[in-house]
Amino acid sequence: MMMGPGSGPGATMRGFTRDRSVRDHRLRQGTGRRVVGYGRPFRSDIGLFLVLTIVVAALGVATPLLLGRIIDDGVIPEDRQVVIVLGVVVAVLAVLEAGLTVITRFYGARIGEGLILNLRTEVFAHVLRQPIAFFTRAQTGALVNRLNTDVIGAQTAFTSILSGLVSNVVSLVLILGALLTMSWQITVLALLLLPVFLIPAQRMGQRLSALTRQQMTLNAELATRMTERFNVAGALLVRLFGRPAQEDLEYAERARGVRDAGVRIAVNRVIFLAGLGLVAALATALVYGMGGLMAVAGQLSVGTLVAMAALLGRMYGPLTALSNVRVDIMTALVSFERIFEVLDLEPLVREAAEPVDLPDGPVDVELEGVSFAYPGADQVSIASLESRPELETGAEGADGAGVLHDVTVRIGAGQLVALVGPSGAGKSTLTTMVSRLYDPTEGAVRIGGVDLRTATFASLSRTIGVVTQEAHMFNDTIRANLLYAAPAATTEEIERALRAAQVWSLVERLPDGLDTVVGDRGHRLSGGEKQRLAIARLLLKSPAVVLLDEATAHLDSESEAAVQRALDEALAGRTSIVIAHRLSTVREADQILVLDGGRIVQSGTHEELLAQGGLYRTLHDTQFRTERQTPTC
Ligand SMILES: Nc1ncnc2c1ncn2[C@@H]1O[C@H](COP(=O)(O)OP(=O)(O)OP(=O)(O)O)[C@@H](O)[C@H]1O
Ligand SMILES: [Mg+2]
The missing domain is CATH 3.40.50.300 (P-loop containing nucleotide triphosphate hydrolases)
Known part of the structure; x- marks a missing residue:
C-alpha cells in the first residue's frame, strides 16, 4: 500500500504529545497568527511545496485509473497499440511521480530545517541574555532537553501538517470522486468498513501516545540525571557523599521503564499496522467479490474493477492520517507555545534604546x-521548568526580601x-x-x-x-x-x-x-x-x-x-x-x-x-x- 508524504502510520504515531490532554489544551490567543509568522520567510518555498504536493497526489490517483483503461480499452479489445501507449504513459507518470516526490521532499526539508534554524538561533540568543537568576533557577538538563524537543516538535508538526493535510485531503477527494463515478454501490460498502477500522485505530493512537509520552518523560529524566552526574562537580559529589549502588538502582529503574514502554509501543504499533493491512485486504476482497459479481452481470467493466481495488488501497492511509489531524495540529501548536513561553521571558537587564559608550581610560x-x-521566580523563570514547582511559594518570600x-x-x-x-x-x-x-x-x-x-x-x-x-x-x-x-x-x-x-x-x-x-x-x-x-x-x-x-x-x-x-x-x-x-x-x-x-x-x-x-x-x-x-x- 502506498501512502502520501506524512500520511503513513509512522507519521500518525510520531506525535509524542498526542493524547487527550493535548487535544483539550486551550491555546492562548494569537498563537496561530504567530506560528504563521514563522512560515513567512519561507513563503515562496511553501507555495511551491504545496503545488508539488498536489501534483504528486493527483499522479497517485491517475495511475490506477490508467491501469483500468489498459484492461478495458487495450487488453479486452486486444488492441496492442493502446496497451503499449498507456503502459508507457503509466511508466512515465511513475518516473515523474518519483522525481517530483524527491523535489517535494527537498522543499519540505528546506522549510522544516529552516524553521528549526530560525527557532533555534532565536531561542539560544534569547536564553543567553536571560539574567543570571534565570540560570540559578532552571535545571540545565531539563531546559536543554525541553528546548531541543520542542523546537523539533514544532518543526515536525509544521511540515507534516503542511504536507500531510494538503496531500491527504487532495488524495482523498480525488480518490472518492473517482470511486463514486465508477460505482457508488461498492464505494458506499467500502466506506462502511471504515468505522470498523477507524475507531480502534483512534483508540490505539491514544494509547500509543500516552506510552510515547511516558517514555519521553522517563528519557528526559535519564538525560537530566546524566547531565547532573556526569560532570566533575556532580561526579565528585557522588563519590564523596553518594551511594553509587543506590544511584545504579535508581537509574536502572527508570531505564527499565523506558524499555517496558518501548516494548509496548512496538507491539501496539505492529497491531495497528496489521489492522490497517487487514482492513485494506478486506476492502479488496469486497471490491473483487461484489465488483466481480457486478462485472459478471455486465454492470461493471473489468478495468474499472481493477482500478477501484487499487484506489481503495490508497484511501485508508490518508483517512487514518486525517482522523488524527486535529491532534497533530494541537501538538504542533503546543510545542510552539512552549517555545513562545521561553521567548516571551523579558530579559530583566536590557540595553537602553539609545545607549551611550562608557568613557575609555581610568574611570570612577x-x-x-x-x-x-533578587527577582522572584515569576520574573525570571518558566513555571514549568522549575525543578520543584510545589516548593516555590515558600521560597518566594526569601527572594523578595532586600x-x-x-x-x-x-x-x-x-x-x-x-x-x-x-x-x-x-x-x-x-x-x-x-x-x-x-x-x-x-x-x-x-x-x-x-x-x-x-x-x-x-x-x-x-x-x-x-x-x-x-x-x-x-x-x-x-x-x-x-x-x-x-x-x-x-x-x-x-x-x-x-x-x-x-x-x-x-x-x-x-x-x-x-x-x-x-x-x-x-x-x-x-x-x-x-x-x-x-x-x-x-x-x-x-x-x-x-x-x-x-x-x-x-x-x-x-x-x-x-x-x-x-x-x-x-x-x-x-x-x-x-x-x-x-x-x-x-x-x-x-x-x-x-x-x-x-x-x-x-x-x-x-x-x-x-x-x-x-x-x-x-x-x-x-x-x-x-x-x-x-x-x-
Ligand atoms: N541568586 C540569588 N537569588 C536569591 N538570593 C540570593 C542569590 N544570591 C544570593 N542571595 C542571597 O543574598 C544574600 C547576600 O548574598 P551574597 O552572595 O551577596 O553574600 P556575600 O556577602 O557575598 O557572602 P559570602 O561572603 O559568603 O560570599 C544572601 O542572603 C543570599 O542568600
Ligand atoms: Mg560572596
Whole structure:
C-alpha cells in the first residue's frame, strides 16, 4: 500500500504529545497568527511545496485509473497499440511521480530545517541574555532537553501538517470522486468498513501516545540525571557523599521503564499496522467479490474493477492520517507555545534604546542609594521548568526580601576599595550591581558618570573585568579560554599576561603548553592556578574596572605570594572593588567598606577602622587570613 508524504502510520504515531490532554489544551490567543509568522520567510518555498504536493497526489490517483483503461480499452479489445501507449504513459507518470516526490521532499526539508534554524538561533540568543537568576533557577538538563524537543516538535508538526493535510485531503477527494463515478454501490460498502477500522485505530493512537509520552518523560529524566552526574562537580559529589549502588538502582529503574514502554509501543504499533493491512485486504476482497459479481452481470467493466481495488488501497492511509489531524495540529501548536513561553521571558537587564559608550581610560565608579532585592521566580523563570514547582511559594518570600539597602559609595578612578563583611552580607551581590548582572531596585550605579542602565553592553563588558572565586573556564585549551576575553590577542600577548599573572612557569611545564585542555570547569587545574589563569584572562582584556572575589581557600605561602604578585599587576592603575579575605589587601585599600545585612556599617582606611572598633575589629580578629607576619596594630 502506498501512502502520501506524512500520511503513513509512522507519521500518525510520531506525535509524542498526542493524547487527550493535548487535544483539550486551550491555546492562548494569537498563537496561530504567530506560528504563521514563522512560515513567512519561507513563503515562496511553501507555495511551491504545496503545488508539488498536489501534483504528486493527483499522479497517485491517475495511475490506477490508467491501469483500468489498459484492461478495458487495450487488453479486452486486444488492441496492442493502446496497451503499449498507456503502459508507457503509466511508466512515465511513475518516473515523474518519483522525481517530483524527491523535489517535494527537498522543499519540505528546506522549510522544516529552516524553521528549526530560525527557532533555534532565536531561542539560544534569547536564553543567553536571560539574567543570571534565570540560570540559578532552571535545571540545565531539563531546559536543554525541553528546548531541543520542542523546537523539533514544532518543526515536525509544521511540515507534516503542511504536507500531510494538503496531500491527504487532495488524495482523498480525488480518490472518492473517482470511486463514486465508477460505482457508488461498492464505494458506499467500502466506506462502511471504515468505522470498523477507524475507531480502534483512534483508540490505539491514544494509547500509543500516552506510552510515547511516558517514555519521553522517563528519557528526559535519564538525560537530566546524566547531565547532573556526569560532570566533575556532580561526579565528585557522588563519590564523596553518594551511594553509587543506590544511584545504579535508581537509574536502572527508570531505564527499565523506558524499555517496558518501548516494548509496548512496538507491539501496539505492529497491531495497528496489521489492522490497517487487514482492513485494506478486506476492502479488496469486497471490491473483487461484489465488483466481480457486478462485472459478471455486465454492470461493471473489468478495468474499472481493477482500478477501484487499487484506489481503495490508497484511501485508508490518508483517512487514518486525517482522523488524527486535529491532534497533530494541537501538538504542533503546543510545542510552539512552549517555545513562545521561553521567548516571551523579558530579559530583566536590557540595553537602553539609545545607549551611550562608557568613557575609555581610568574611570570612577559610583553607587548612589542602591537598594536591591533578587527577582522572584515569576520574573525570571518558566513555571514549568522549575525543578520543584510545589516548593516555590515558600521560597518566594526569601527572594523578595532586600539584600542591599541604600548603599552609597564613591570610588575615584584608579582607587582600590576593599569590601568586607560576614558571609551573606551582600558583598557578591554588590559587585553584581557594578557588572550590571542585575539592575538595582532603587538608586543608580554610574561608571565615569554614565548610568549603567544607559550604557552600551559592549562598552560595559569592555570596561569591567571580573575574577570570581570559582574562576570558571570552558572545557577547552588554556589558549582558547584566554582568547575568549580578547579574541585578537597574539601568542606573545598571552604569554605576557600569563607571566604577569605568575602562571607562565606552570603553563610552560605542561606537555601541551598553551594547548592543554583545562578539563570540565577547569577541574584539571588547582584552585590557585585557576584563579591566576583567570587573572591572566583579565589582564589580556585590560579592563578599566576590576571586580575581584579573593579566594578564601588557603594557599601555601608560595602560591599566596604568586597570587599576590598577580593581583598587584591586575589591580595597578585600575579602579578596583575587591571582596577581601586577606589582610594585605585591606591594608593596601584606599577605602574599606564594611557590609552587614546589606548596609554599609563602617567605612574608612584600615587604621581608621581599627581605631573605631566595631564589626571591622571583630572581622579583623577572626576572619582575615594573616600572611606570614602577624598584624601589628
Ligand atoms: N541568586 C540569588 N537569588 C536569591 N538570593 C540570593 C542569590 N544570591 C544570593 N542571595 C542571597 O543574598 C544574600 C547576600 O548574598 P551574597 O552572595 O551577596 O553574600 P556575600 O556577602 O557575598 O557572602 P559570602 O561572603 O559568603 O560570599 C544572601 O542572603 C543570599 O542568600
Ligand atoms: Mg560572596
